[in-house]
Amino acid sequence: MTHLGADVAAFVDGQLSPARESAARRHLDECERCRELVVQQEQLKRRMASGARAGVPPHLAAALAAVAADPGEPDPRGRQALQRSLGVVVALMGSSAAVLLLAYVLAPPLPTTADPVSPDFDAYAAEFLQEAASQRAPDIVAASAPVGGDDTLSTAELDELDADGWPCHMTLAGDLERVEGRLVGDAEVSLRYSGEHVQLQLIEQIGSLEPSAMTGFQLRTVAGSDVWVRDGIPTVAAWEADGIVYTVVTDASAERIAQVVGQLPSTPTRSTVERIEDGLHRMTSWVSAA
Numbered sequence: 001m002t003h004l005g006a007d008v009a010a011f012v013d014g015q016l017s018p019a020r021e022s023a024a025r026r027h028l029d030e031c032e033r034c035r036e037l038v039v040q041q042e043q044l045k046r047r048m049a050s051g052a053r054a055g056v057p058p059h060l061a062a063a064l065a066a067v068a069a070d071p072g073e074p075d076p077r078g079r080q081a082l083q084r085s086l087g088v089v090v091a092l093m094g095s096s097a098a099v100l101l102l103a104y105v106l107a108p109p110l111p112t113t114a115d116p117v118s119p120d121f122d123a124y125a126a127e128f129l130q131e132a133a134s135q136r137a138p139d140i141v142a143a144s145a146p147v148g149g150d151d152t153l154s155t156a157e158l159d160e161l162d163a164d165g166w167p168c169h170m171t172l173a174g175d176l177e178r179v180e181g182r183l184v185g186d187a188e189v190s191l192r193y194s195g196e197h198v199q200l201q202l203i204e205q206i207g208s209l210e211p212s213a214m215t216g217f218q219l220r221t222v223a224g225s226d227v228w229v230r231d232g233i234p235t236v237a238a239w240e241a242d243g244i245v246y247t248v249v250t251d252a253s254a255e256r257i258a259q260v261v262g263q264l265p266s267t268p269t270r271s272t273v274e275r276i277e278d279g280l281h282r283m284t285s286w287v288s289a290a
Helices: 006-014 017-031 032-054 059-066 076-092 094-105 119-136 140-143 155-163 254-263 270-289
Strands: 176-184 188-193 198-206 218-222 225-231 233-239 243-249
Touching: 006 017, 006 032, 017 032, 119 198, 119 243, 155 176, 188 233, 198 254, 218 254, 233 254, 243 254
Parallel strands: none
Antiparallel strands: 176 188, 188 198, 198 243, 218 225, 225 233, 233 243
16 A cells, blocks of 8 residues: 555544554555654654643643734734634544644745745836837837846856756747846846747746745645746746745746746655654644643
8 A cells, every 4th residue: 555644543543444454554564654653643642632631731832823823913812712722622632633634734844044035026027028028019128128237148158057056948848948148146047038929037046935025926836846826917936946046937828837847946845744744743843842
């Protein structure tokens, strides 16, 4: 059988059918990953049951409240309701399914050491639209466009950047050809790609995505990776990987955007089992510190 996944809860509670329990035990004999998950759940269940009898540990209650609470000034009545809800959650910890659910919800984001950045998505979109207009009326747009201070990069310089870990592919999504590359400041590269009736701008900058900058975006799984997407004309997609933030601004279809994401470094979406494991580690650290 595959990894136990959600069956871990039923196994710990003794709720599997005899046949499935036998299969689960055979799997656990061979799978260290699932054995660790079962042990973590059993330990956490015992700790939470003990905590329910003694009262909610202040450290755990504060941590859970910080996750669930609204960032604004809390209403006293809302705080009392939250505390009552926490008591219910702790009482429900007698069910391993509740442990799994809470672990999934509380799974922490993947760690990063890069400084947070807030890409200027609106400026990127405006630049894209201006460039698209220049394709239709080059003389008018060229006369009105301001002179920028960005440095245009030669093919040799783009190849050197590519070798240094800044992807500057000659083509993307099959037939989108690189037509220009510019260096913006010291830590941002802007690349422009063009194909038949399709334009694409790719911006790469050192850092990690600042969560507050993602207002108006939706987190989606694109090409198996976590990508923030803002639909519209143009579509804007952003993600981070290995200390670089990638922003795509394009009028291409969702399928072609997925091709682009697949060609560039990205962060694979965590599976349900991986999220549960991360959440259990987080919860165990809270209970141990109480």
